[in-house]
Amino acid sequence: MKEKRKGPLSRAAGLAEGMAATVRRMQREREPRVLVYDPAGYARLVQPEARGHDHIMDVAERMLALVAGRE
Amino acid sequence: MADTLTPGRAAERLRGLSADVRAAVLLDAAGSLAGASDDDHDHAQELAELARRLFEEVDRATRDWDTEPPEQVEVQIPGGAVFASRTPRWTLAAVAKRNALSSLLLYDLRAVLGELEGGPPIRRSVSVAGAGGTAGEEHAAEDLPMPELGGQ
Numbered sequence: 001m002k003e004k005r006k007g008p009l010s011r012a013a014g015l016a017e018g019m020a021a022t023v024r025r026m027q028r029e030r031e032p033r034v035l036v037y038d039p040a041g042y043a044r045l046v047q048p049e050a051r052g053h054d055h056i057m058d059v060a061e062r063m064l065a066l067v068a069g070r071e
Numbered sequence: 072m073a074d075t076l077t078p079g080r081a082a083e084r085l086r087g088l089s090a091d092v093r094a095a096v097l098l099d100a101a102g103s104l105a106g107a108s109d110d111d112h113d114h115a116q117e118l119a120e121l122a123r124r125l126f127e128e129v130d131r132a133t134r135d136w137d138t139e140p141p142e143q144v145e146v147q148i149p150g151g152a153v154f155a156s157r158t159p160r161w162t163l164a165a166v167a168k169r170n171a172l173s174s175l176l177l178y179d180l181r182a183v184l185g186e187l188e189g190g191p192p193i194r195r196s197v198s199v200a201g202a203g204g205t206a207g208e209e210h211a212a213e214d215l216p217m218p219e220l221g222g223q
């Protein structure tokens with residue numbers, strides 16, 4: 001069980017920990033990855049070592065480059 | 072009906088729904104360009120071709136999976152993200168900003184395709200102040216689901 005923090009310093013430390021965790025989570029979500037969703041909305045990760053992963057990434061990168069080139 | 076979503080306007084509608092969408096294209100069942108957010112036809116054509124290839128590659132990669140063919144795909148790449156959604160008739164693909172929220176974008180893709188398939192139009196909320204005070208509240212109240220009574 002998580003120990004309850006007491007005092008302003010402890011609370012500030014708790015806030016900082018929470019923010020750091022949020023930043024880590026956001027960074028993790030932005031990591032290169034391929035997710036596919038079935039009709040029910042369930043997500044499944046295409047593993048980086050899986051067949052076809054690199055081709056999907058390549059096509060997506062080309063799409064991004066095409067759009068970036070126009071902006 | 073003036074508000075009916077046409078294939079030609081679907082990509083632009085998606086951009087209107089999400090500020091994170093940088094460009095979008097709509098493909099028909101044959102994989103041909105049916106609409107784009109970009110006025111440059113050659114550019115849109117090239118993006119559509121890549122969008123078609125994206126699902127081809129996804130289908131190839133997931134061919135042996137013991138699941139239904141994917142309906143949506145999300146690819147996070149450095150500098151941005153690509154999202155695509157399909158129905159038997161349409162494929163809608165979008166290139167998005169890096170900080171785009173996946174769940175919202177996937178929802179918007181599905182919503183636009185749903186509207187294109189004849190589903191209810193996507194409605195934008197209007198602030199009460201902008202809609203003219205009480206009148207806006209009345210309209211908002213009209214939208215509330217009405218409970219069914221006496222069903223016992």
